[in-house]
Amino acid sequence: MLKSIYCMAAIFVLSACGSNVPVEVQEFKFMIQSDDPAIQETAIALMDQYNEDVGQEVLLLTEYDDEANSFIRFENDLEAQRNILAYGTSIQEMKVSQYPETQSKIVYSMDLLFDTENFASRTGSETDQGSGAWKHLYHLFCHEVGHGLMMNHAQSKESVMYYSIPENSRETVNYKTYFEGVRQFFNIQSHDSGYQPGDDSRLGEEK
Numbered sequence: 001m002l003k004s005i006y007c008m009a010a011i012f013v014l015s016a017c018g019s020n021v022p023v024e025v026q027e028f029k030f031m032i033q034s035d036d037p038a039i040q041e042t043a044i045a046l047m048d049q050y051n052e053d054v055g056q057e058v059l060l061l062t063e064y065d066d067e068a069n070s071f072i073r074f075e076n077d078l079e080a081q082r083n084i085l086a087y088g089t090s091i092q093e094m095k096v097s098q099y100p101e102t103q104s105k106i107v108y109s110m111d112l113l114f115d116t117e118n119f120a121s122r123t124g125s126e127t128d129q130g131s132g133a134w135k136h137l138y139h140l141f142c143h144e145v146g147h148g149l150m151m152n153h154a155q156s157k158e159s160v161m162y163y164s165i166p167e168n169s170r171e172t173v174n175y176k177t178y179f180e181g182v183r184q185f186f187n188i189q190s191h192d193s194g195y196q197p198g199d200d201s202r203l204g205e206e207k
């Protein structure tokens with residue numbers, strides 16, 4: 001039974017103007033917006049495992065407001081009121097500097113919103129990283145970060161980007177294809193034989 005319902009991603013598309021080719025800046029500097037130490041600890045653990053699975057520190061952590069461009073936020077009753085566990089948004093901002101010469105940049109960032117109660121119920125000392133609660137939360141986290149990296153929903157039920165996941169999944173989740181897409185986004189060379197440079201499938205089929 002499919003119980004949990006994910007979000008949709010909102011994507012802001014900006015087109016380049018001017019003659020110079022914009023420089024793409026893909027530095028995701030996260031601030032975790034929660035006062036709950038258990039939630040903070042779990043969010044950091046999720047980021048750590050994500051970076052490990054990518055093979056590079058692509059999600060960075062900061063405690064400073066003026067440094068942060070991406071956020072992990074929590075909202076009460078997100079599931080109760082909107083029937084979603086989380087919501088991931090990709091943000092691209094065009095920034096143009098005029099000095100010393102006109103140079104435009106596309107700065108990527110993301111906003112991740114989680115249902116507080118669902119997230120908190122899967123944190124705590126009993127939640128080790130082999131548990132079903134952790135696997136579910138990691139799946140959810142990867143899915144929302146995927147939206148933050150401009151991924152759309154996928155048709156395959158095994159895909160991390162399928163719109164929904166079973167509460168107690170015993171099915172295989174296809175993280176391999178997912179992280180190949182993530183490495184493509186960051187232009188990270190993969191040692192995996194399945195990696196195909198130039199494959200633009202991460203843009204998805206949903207328009």
Ligand SMILES: [Zn+2]
Nearest residue numbers: 006007008163
């Ligand atoms: Zn989704």
